[in-house]
Amino acid sequence: MQQHKQSWLGREKGFSAFATGPLLDFWRQREEGEFTGVGNLKIRYARFTSPHHHRVILIVPGRIESYIKYPELAYDLFHCGYDVVIIDHRGQGRSDRLLPDSHRGHVAAFSHYVDDLETLYLKEIVGHHYQQRYVLAHSMGGAILALFLARQPQAFHAAVFCAPMFGIVLPLPPFLAHRILDWAEKLPVLRDGYAPGTGRWRAHPFGINRLTHSRERYRRNLRFYADDPAIRVGGPTFHWVREGIQAGRSIISQADKITTPVLLLQASEDDVVDNRSQDMFCTAMAAAGHPCEGTTPYVIQGARHEILFETDAMRAEALNAVVDFFERHVS
Template identity: 60%
Template sequence: MKKQQSQWTHREKSFSAFVTGPLLSFWRQRQERQFVGKEGVVIRYMRMTAAAHKKAILVVPGRSESYIKYPEVVWDLFNCGYDVFVIDHRGQGLSGRLLDDSQLGHVAQFSDYVDDLETLCELELSGSRYHQTFVLAHSMGGAIATLLSQRHPSLFTATALVAPMFGIVLPMPEWVVERILNWTATRPHLREGFAFGTGRWHATPFGINNLTHSRVRYQRNLRFYADQPELQLGGPTTHWVREAIFTGRYIESIAPELHHPVLLLQASEDQVVDNQAQDRFSLARNLAGFPCYGDHPQVMEGARHEILFEKDEIRAEALQKITEYFLTFNPNTV
């Protein structure tokens, strides 16, 4: 573990050699699988397994992401002794799209995401193979994983939420946004069109991105989407935004009822999700007697939204917190 952690702090200096050498060879060993989800949507996912591993981590990405973006994360977790599974949510990545325009980020209802994740767990994590199963969920994935844990409180040993989407940063007061969204809800051409201020995918220059301070990781991720246009996803539909707002409110309302172990990492410079919603979630669990690990969100100082793709020092600190947290449930398992 210590050798692995030392690699996390010095990777960007030789990033090109790493990703075109050992990481590329490793990634070629992945297994890509699929199943048919609700309404006949094909859900794609990947797995990286080893016979000796007795622990598993389910990685739940954020909106617009694909497992194609996650080789480095999978490498780091796998080399800590975990089998790793990463899902492509419906409507994005390599999974089936839901509207004729594949650039539109859409979902009929957020519970569909939860149903898909539950199916993946039934396919890959049920039975007695794994002594422990963990979740590492980012952004929208944090909301999805939290809702699945509400359904099945003992499904996972513990959950690490990385900049979870319990609220989103909006361009205007929420009551104004909600009024607009309610108006568009009865107008299909607006409900299933791009939300205000968003549009088709384009390559945002690194200098004005609000996701990470790591130039090499940001450029690598852009390359994935530029080289594979089928991965590209533009902005969300107005209906998706409406679902996201209501889902965040619902999660906040049920926070006192959630008893499953949670580590919550918060990006101090997040401009995508609402950190105050994370604070309220954590406080509600505290007051109910089921606090998040450390009693409050663990703030990653200087981090933008994509903590797992940040510059080395921030990313290494986050991975260390996550892996050490998971080890507290069985510190003798390595």
């Protein structure tokens, strides 16, 4: 494992050769599966397994993401001795969409994401009798995971939240945004329409991206969506934003139910999710008597929202923290 960890610090220099060589070979070994989620939607997922592994990490991606964005992370975790399972949430990736305009990021109820995750957990994690069960969630996936852990705090031996969406950065003052969302909720045409300032998916140049400082990783991720129109998702609907805000409130109020050992990674330059809500979550966890690792968020200095797609130094710091944390929680 230590030798593999060392490779994380110099990968960008030869990223193209890595991506078209070892990483591509690894990606071809994936198994893909599906199950029926709430409302009879097909929910798809990918997994990487080895008969020599007795530990598993479930990856819970963020909004608009697909498992096809995660081969590098899966590669690194797999070579640290873990099986890896990655879900495609309803309404995105290769899972079924909810609206005729497939670019609209939408969900009928945020709890449906949680229900889907629970179904996958029972099918792929519990069903395979792993000795250690871990979970790593990014952004929206962090909100889904937190609500799942409030239901089933004993499901995993440890959990990592990476820039979790416990609060959304809004372009308007909160009181005004909430009024608009409540008004739109009563009008179906608006309710299921794009939230203001958003629209269909389009490629943004690296220079104006808000997600990562890594040019290589940003370009690679952009190519996934450019090459496969079927996985593209654009802006969220009014209703999705409302559901997301309510989910964040619910997470803070239910933090006392989460007894799973938790590490929360925070990006210091995040302007996608509200870091203050992550601080509030850690405060609530500490007040309940089961604090996050280190009591407060582990801040990755200089990182933008997509910490695990950042430049080598920041990504390696975060990934080392993740793996080391899991290694300390084996029972």
